[in-house]
Amino acid sequence: MTATTPSRSRTAWRILLTLAVLAVIAALGALPTLIGPPSENGLLDLAKFTGRFHPVVLHLPIGILVWVLVHECLVAFGLRQGSSRTAMGLAAGTAVIASLLGILLYYGIPEYDAKLAQRHMDRGIAFTCLALATWLVKIWVDAAAGRGAFIYRGLLLGSAGVMTAASHDGASLTHGSTYLTEYAPAPVRKLLGLPEKSSTAPESGDSAMQPVYQAVIAPILEAKCYQCHNADRQRGKYRMDQYDLLLAGGNDGAAIVPGDAAASNLVKRIELPEEDELHMPPEGKKDLAAHEVTLIKWWIGQGASADALLDSLTADDEVLSALAMVGDAALGAAKEKPEKPASQAMSNEIKSAVERLRGEFPAALNYESQSSSGLTFTAAGLRAAFGDADLAKLEPVLPAMVSMDLSATSLTDDGAKLLAKATSLKSLRLSETALTEASLDTLARLTGLESLNLYGTQIGSPAVLKLTSLQQLKKLYLWRTQVDAAGVLQLQEKLPGCEIIMGL
Ligand code: HEC
Structure with a gap:
């Protein structure tokens, strides 16, 4: 019991x-x-x-x-x-x-x-x-x-x-719902039935043809803000991943006043001192870089348009250098990488300039081939009649130029500075011109050059070593220049893959 x-x-x-x-x-x-x-x-x-x-x-x-x-x-x-x-x-x-x-x-x-x-x-x-x-x-x-x-x-x-x-x-x-899978390798994504990873900046296509919002602004916001202001997570009842909602704002009302950056709540928030509780992004999150703030303010000041292209907006030097910092991926306009085929650099703007200039320089300006949008130019029929002012006319098409023959023209060091824009150049003839060492700095930047002819110019020995940056160079003509044998030897050492031609 x-x-x-x-x-x-x-x-x-x-x-x-x-x-x-x-x-x-x-x-x-x-x-x-x-x-x-x-x-x-x-x-x-x-x-x-x-x-x-x-x-x-x-x-x-x-x-x-x-x-x-x-x-x-x-x-x-x-x-x-x-x-x-x-x-x-x-x-x-x-x-x-x-x-x-x-x-x-x-x-x-x-x-x-x-x-x-x-x-x-x-x-x-x-x-x-x-x-x-x-x-x-x-x-x-x-x-x-x-x-x-x-x-x-x-x-x-x-x-x-x-x-x-x-x-x-x-x-x-x-x-955010993609937290786990965001960086999943492609096979894992496939297994889970997820779409292939898309990078924010589209890989193909001329990015200069993309709206600034899409090419420049959205990627910045995506990197620094979307994580708290998206469909799943709307801190401050504010969602930034869609253009309309980005402008509309959240609890505080409109976040962006098109045309007036200073009056825009979003700008106020990012410009507050970092220790301010209302500063965006909040403490502990990676802050916007100065050039990113510059770009956001510029875009808002220019009207915060969803589809304005780079060409249609005005930009001062500060903005241009900020644009350069977000990289060619977003910009592509001014700075074309030399290794990119010229065909990709060809915008409609260049195309119409080519049509215009072909009238002015008949037979001199041509496409490299039918399938290519690279350009060639030869002043062979013009010679001394071609001068600095003529090269200036070619300025809009210089980025697409792959081959130029400017030998025996009246080009001067001053005019030749424009050649810095011809970043796609593979072959350049400047023989028998008045060019001097002063132009070597410009030439040293044309790192895509495979053939350079300086025959009969005033270029001399120590200065010619500036050309060692031209590592793609296969042929360099220095006959009848001021470059001496010692200079050639030194240069040859730095450009082992290049044949330096000193005579016929
Ligand atoms: C870690 C999360 C987080 C990140 C990242 C973040 N925010 Fe916020 N944001 C918040 C929270 C929480 C609020 C609401 C509290 C407040 O108003 O401060 C808010 C509110 C805002 C508001 C006010 C919205 C309204 O109408 O009330 C703006 C504007 C804003 N954020 C802009 C940004 C910008 C621009 C970025 C990127 C540079 C950013 N936020 C990144 C958390 C975040």
Whole structure:
């Protein structure tokens, strides 16, 4: 008789506990329905503050549940003994706390993507209820000396599954839905059925033909701002990843006043001192670089257009150098890399200039071939009649020039400075011109040159070493110049792949 009393009272205690836990499950399940959707203004600050601890606490049930799973596996293989009942109770208990904090967070911060947040909350509560039930079952299984353990293990696996789904949604909320897969290698993306990774700056096409917004502004904002202002996460109720919404702003109203950068809330925010609470991006996030701020202000000042092209906007030197810093990827207009085929550099602007100039220099200006948009120019029919002013007329088409014969023209050092724009040049003849060492700096920048003819010019020995930057050079004609044998030797050493021709 004496033995049954404690066991009976233990059973009574278990029944009580079961009823209590079932009540908690029912209450938790009903809570969201009882409170309704989040209100516009959110909760009291204290509630918001408390809610912020959700992301901290939620790692407890996750960690403990993983421990329980490992423990049960070891038990199943006879590698370990003892009940995971207490640990499961802890997992369930901390899950209840995490859920309550999560509910506070959800109602306190209405700017999360409503649908995703709702699903995360539903799954999180489902996990918590399941974890509580799993714990209850374990209590009864232990009381029955292990009978029905399979129910416990089944529920345990179920809890782990729901927990995984809930935490994935949670991670998407905090980091954006592409957080995990953003940098996934191509085969993994394929396996998951994701589209191939697209870089923000389109790889092909003439980027000078792209709207400034798309080519320059959006990539900056994407790198520094989208993470908190996107479809899933709209801090300040502000979404920046779409043009209309970018202008519209959030809680504070319009973020951008087209044509007036200083009046634009967005500009005010990025120009606040970094330690100001309202500074964007917030503390701890990579700040905008000075040239990025310059570009954003310039674009807004120029009307914040969605589709204005670079050519249609005016830019001062500061903006131009800022543009150069965002790289050819976004710009492509002024600076064409020499190794890029000239065909890519060919814009409509150059094409129409070619048509015009072919009238002026009949037979002198030509396309390199039918399939190429590279240009060739020969002054062979003009000779001394061709001078600095004529080269200036060719300026708009110089970037597309691959071959130029300017020998025996009246070109001077002054005029030849323009040749710096002919960055696609592979072959250049300047023989029998009045050019001197002063032009070597210009020539040294034409790093795509494969053939350079300076025959019969005044260029002399130490200065000619400036040409060592022309590492693509295969032929260099220096016959009847002032370059001496020692100079040739030195040059030859620096340009091993180049044949230096000193005579016929
Ligand atoms: C780490 C998250 C985060 C990043 C990154 C971030 N913001 Fe914010 N932003 C917020 C939060 C939170 C708010 C709302 C609180 C506030 O108004 O300061 C906000 C509000 C704003 C607002 C006010 C919106 C309104 O109408 O209330 C602007 C404008 C803004 N951000 C611009 C930017 C810009 C521009 C960048 C990129 C340079 C940026 N943000 C990057 C978190 C971020």
